[in-house]
Amino acid sequence: MLAETVTATAETATHLYPLISDLGLILMTAAVAVLIFKKIKQPLVLGYLIAGFLAGNHFDFFPSVTDIKSVEVWAEIGVIFLLFSLGLEFSFKKLVKVGGTASITAVTQIVAMLFIGYTVGHLMGWKQMDCIFLGVILSISSTTIILKTFDELGVKAQKFAGNVIGSLIVQDIVAILMMVLLSTIAVSSQFSGSELIKSVLKLVFFLTIWFVGGIFFIPTLLKRAKSLLTDEMLLIVSIALCLMMVILAANVGFSPALGAFIMGSIIAETTQAEHIEHLVKPVKDLFGAVFFVSVGMLINPGTLAQYYIPVIILTVVVIFGQSVSSMIGALLSGQPLKQSVQTGMSLSQIGEFSFIIATLGMTLDVTSSFLYPIVVAVSAVTTFTTPFMVKLSIPVSEFLSKKLPRKWVKRIERYSANAQAIKSVSTWQIVLRAYLLQIIIHSIIIVAVTFLSAKFLLPLVEGSKFGNAIAALVTLILLSPFLWALALRRVAVKEVLILMAERKYRGPIIMMILFRFILTLVFIGFLLDNFFSREVAFIAFAVALILYIIFPKKLNAQYHRIETHFMKNLNAREIINNKRRRSDLTPWEGHLSTFDIAKESNIAGKTLQELQLREEIGVNIAFIKRGDITIKIPSRNERLFPGDEVCVIGTDKQVDEFKDYLNKHEIDVSPNVKENEIVLQQLELKNEDFIGKSIRQSQLREKTNGLVVGIERKGDRILNPDSQMILEKDDILWIVGDKKLLTKLVQP
Structure with a gap:
């Protein structure tokens, strides 16, 4: 023995x-x-x-x-944890808040680099699949490398960094979608339009179901088990949820990385997201290191020596192609020339997603063996060049400002200023968006529950006398709130009433209402057809319709409870953490940044007048947050206290000087921006009551509970103007102040 x-x-x-x-x-x-x-x-x-x-x-x-x-198995696990960790840092709401600026920048870059990468690969004589993968690989910048560079250079609090980070969020989402599409293309080995459409619809369907179901159940699970979960148990539960979604994604035909990312983004909406991210980080770092080491193991000096010319060509393409395309995208989104150049030159590299996409090509055996080491080599070179590109962005922007035709520079400036003023969305767009969202989400939920019931519930009762009727009744009860909401729930009520007053909108709105009702009937028929014969289904359909007409209030109440629970889970983290937001004064490259006053600070107890921050540094105090109290546009006699959060407005240089000023006085800096009711408003001066008066005499501070933080006069810009400056006709004022008071001021 x-x-x-x-x-x-x-x-x-x-x-x-x-x-x-x-x-x-x-x-x-x-x-x-x-x-x-x-x-x-x-x-x-x-x-x-x-x-x-x-x-x-x-x-x-x-x-x-x-x-x-x-090692390959460990590397695959590394990819899973990398994407899970990326999902934890990502929020679906964050993508919405990124807005058009970063979205336009990212989409412009991706489209341009897809075309350039495919074309360059074709000119080098590569096969079509290599060219497709090359275009995707070259279109995605490296989140890891850029964030690391920003930290090392200390520019993360500067204004252009917000646009870069927003663009990276959009790029990461597009990269996930392109991985799915590349898998479809690789499997079918053709550009079938119908196959691509099917893949996109399938992706949208499952993403919606996973997100809605995940937000509804997972935050509730973590909240109710919070008292029982130690750090060890929370880590185990988080990884278990991640791997569960990985298995689910693989079973429906998606990559495991997509499942990990989705679960990470769902957990990112919970109140324990930061804690989970902290617990998962060591695991991610371990397996992530193994992944990147496995990438390095594939570097073949012989292959690189053979393909050194493509490496050089692609390195130049990445550095200049990404820089120029991102700069153009930033300009199109309304960013000034300086910030556009900074954004473009910061995004001039490829990294971890390029490795993952190249690995996908090798795993599917559709790309040539030389592509992977070439991609690694290009990434290595562009990683080295990234810090220098960021540092050179300001001199390059100054050079372009001097060398470009003056007319071009003026047009860019005017376009940038006007783009910031275009923020309104038409009433019709609001209504159309609300109706489409209502139809898409509820349709996906209804179809998913119907299929799940037919696949799992129906076999359990098969063979019994009333089995089908019981299964259909249970499914109908589960879906009843969603069917009611799809058919009858009122959305965008105020906007609909406004549009109904205009004749040209009445017809489209009535058609949308009828379409929702008819679609609901179709779904009821579809549901019953899965459980009964056509004749029995017709009778059951009539009975179901009568029940829906008899109990509208109960269905309304039930749906309201479901929706309230979902929205509570969705917004829990935002409510608790008082999520911070960045506000921008683009024409002057000024922006709002918030700093914390440390308990040991030696400026605590002093008034703003004593500190002379505006005179010495050039920044204005927009508001002071003290516990639950927010002091908007504080007076010069307001004192700073330990623990206060002060929001200052200034340029990148001024904010950096203020940061250094705080550091000298032993201040804990937290360069984030708090959610507030203070807004930046552009106002073209036409009111005779203000013209010819100084800023102080105009009493704009008293009328708006705000500050005049910028004036544009005949093309010249003045940030934080002196209170004795005389206002002239056609001045463009930028005022930071109370939203309601500013709205009243700009109204005729």
Whole structure:
């Protein structure tokens, strides 16, 4: 018996030996590389890539990994945790709040680089699938590298950084969608329009179901189990939820990475998102390191020597193509020239998503073997160049301002100023958006529940006398609130009443109402047709319709409870954390930033007049938040107290000076922006009551409970003007103040 045990133990050790030794080699090499790259202040990703090259089979003067298959499994797990962690940092609402500026920038860059990448690959004689993957690979910038660079250069609080980060959010979402589409193209090996449409509709269907169901159940689960969950249990539950969604995504034909990302984005809406992100980070870092090391193991010097010309060409294409396309996108979105150049030059690299997409091509066996090492080489070079591109962006913007024709510069400035003023959405757009959202979400929920019931519930009652009737009744009860909401729930009530007063909108609105009602009838018929014969389904349909007419109030109440629960879960994190928001004064590159006054600060207790912040640094105090109290546009006699949050308005340079000023006085800095009722409003001066008076004499501060923070006069701009400045006709004033008072002021 003892001999058998010893033999079994020896066999187990023999089996585990390559696994343990390989993992030890990878982590030891990665640790040394990371220490070196940390010392020379270079991105850690490059350290992992070089560690992988050293531990790989293409470098003979260093111990090599023996079991490549195990490393590939770890690398796949690394991708899952990387995407899960990315999802935890992402919020679906954050994408909405990114707005048009970052979306236009990102979409312009992606479309341009898709075309450029495909064209360059075609000109180099690569096969079509290589060209398609190359276009996608070159279109996605690196979130990891950019955020790391911003931290190291200390520019994360500057205005252009907000647009860059917003663009990265959009790019990450588009990258996920393109991974799904690439998988479809690779499997079908053709550009079938119908197949692509099916894939997109399938993706939208499952994303909606997963998001709605996840937000409805998961925050509630975590909230009710909060008192029972230790850090260890919360980590286990989070990873379990992640892997559950990975399995679900794989079973319906999507990549495991998509499932991990979706679960991360669902958990990101919970109140424990930051804590979970903190707990998952070590796991993500471990397996993420293994992933990047595995990428480095595929670097083949022979292949790179053979394809050094494509590496050089693609490096130039990425640096200049991404910079120019992103800059054009930022200009189109209404950003000034300086910020557009800073945005473009910051996005001039490829990184982790490019590796993942290149890995997808290899896994599906549809791309050539040389593509992967070329992509890694281009990423390594552009990672090194990123900090220099960010540093050079200001000199380049100044150079362009001087060298470009003056007419062009003036048009860019005017377009930028006007773009900020175009914020309104028409009443018809509001109504149309509300109706489409109502139809799409409820239709997906109804179809999903019907299919699930037919697949899982119906087989349980099959063979019994009233089995089908019971299954149909249960399904109908479950769907009744959603069917009622699809047919009869009123949305955008005020806007609909406004439009109904105009004759040209009455017909379209009535048609939309009828369409919703007819679609509901179709879904009821579809549901019953899955459980009964046509004749029985028709009778059941009539009975169901009568029941819906008899109990509208109960259905309304039930749906209201479901919706309230969903919205409560969706907004819980935002309500508790008082999520911060960034406000911009684009024409002057000024913006609002919030800083915390530390308890040990030696400026606490002083008045704003004593501090002379405006005179010494050039910033204005927009508001002071003290606990639950917000002091809007504080007077010069207002004192600062420990724990206050002060919101200042100024340029990037002024905000940095204020930050340094606080640091000198031992202040804890938290450069985030708080949700507030203070807004920036553009006002063209036409009112005779103000013309010829100074800013102080005009009493604009008293009338708006605000500050005049900018004046544009005949093309010249003045940020934070002196209170004695005389106002002239056709001045364009930028005022930060109370939203309601400003609205009254600009109304004729």
